Amino acid sequence: MISKSGQSARRRRPCSVDFDPDPDRLGRPAVALDVDFSDYEAEVPRHQHRQGQLILALHGAVTCTAANGLWIVPPDCGVWIPGGVPHSNQVTSNARLSYLFVEPDAAALPQECCTLSVSPMLREMILRLADQPGGYTSDDHVGRLVRVLLDELALMPKEGLELPVSSHPKIAAIAAALTAEPGDRRTLAEWADHVAMSERSLKRLMVQETGLTFGRWRRQLHLVIALRELAGGATVQRVSSDLGYESVTAFIVMFKKALGTTPARYFAMRPAGLAR
Structure with missing residues (x-):
């Protein structure tokens, strides 16, 4: 029998406790966070965001349950979850993820949950955004990066990694x-x-x-x-x-x-x- 890969002998704190400030409240077109799950609990209970969320696997994998489906997110893919959709995540013990939160209508993104292929260039832009402290304006360097990032994200192809559930x-x-x-x-x-x-x-x-x-x-x-x-x-x-x-x-x-x-x-x- 296969064990649940996200289970770790060391229990950690929920990752959401360190989301300060809450990306949902910032009102920026996009906000990125880099999360190493060696520091956090492997299971993220059912929750939802006002913003859409891309969960990008940098290492390891994450399984996301949402909207009558289960999505696997292997390295260099992301699962897109539109705003307002309840979901839960289970990660492998070696997982390192990036979360990209996107304001509603900031980009022409799918209206349903799906797994997206993520190009190396888009991956690096998300990582760059996650490394940026503080805010940004629409006309500064980070603001221009975000515009290109969102344009690229809208072009990413879907991958058939969904398991329908009932x-x-x-x-x-x-x-x-x-x-x-x-x-x-x-x-x-x-x-x-x-x-x-x-x-x-x-x-x-x-x-x-x-x-x-x-x-x-x-x-x-x-x-x-x-x-x-x-x-x-x-x-x-x-x-x-x-x-x-x-x-x-x-x-x-x-x-x-x-x-x-x-x-x-x-x-x-x-x-x-x-x-x-």
Whole structure:
């Protein structure tokens, strides 16, 4: 069974206690913060912001739950959360994140939660903004940097790293069981028996609630978990075994089919990533 990667033997304080002043109250077009989670608790409970928020993984990974979906944020990707959307985060023990808070209507950003690819240039601009003390005006150097940063952010492509979740009790029960034991290889018929439904009814309900067939949903769950664990430092061999694949090759085939490359190359292409 895969352990929850965000759990650390050393419990720390919530990261929000050091957000002084609160970015939500500053009224600037964008504010960035750099957070090293070796200093903070690995779980950020459900909360929301007036501003939109980009959660950028510089190292390690973060899993964000929001708006009937679960998003994995591996190195050099970010999850975009529009303002007012309740969400919670779980980070790996080695995580270092940047938070970018964006004022409503400051940029043409998505109206729904999504994972965005983040270019090296945009990443460096966010880090530069996080290093700037004090305020800025629209016409000074930092203000001009923010305008370009927001223009670039609006151009970033989406990545398919979402796992749809459902509040339906039977689907939620299956999701909870598979999240706890992702190597469980029970068939749809066996799960239907487990939740006291016919296979046909469960098949229809799964598509209705998540938009995916059971097989595709479970593969997406495996992908989300694999990205989180690999970014947290686990080996391909361990992740493959814990997810119940018969061989490392079979796991790599699944990964490549989903993301177009092998795990080693996927993380090697990301400067902050880990090539296992």
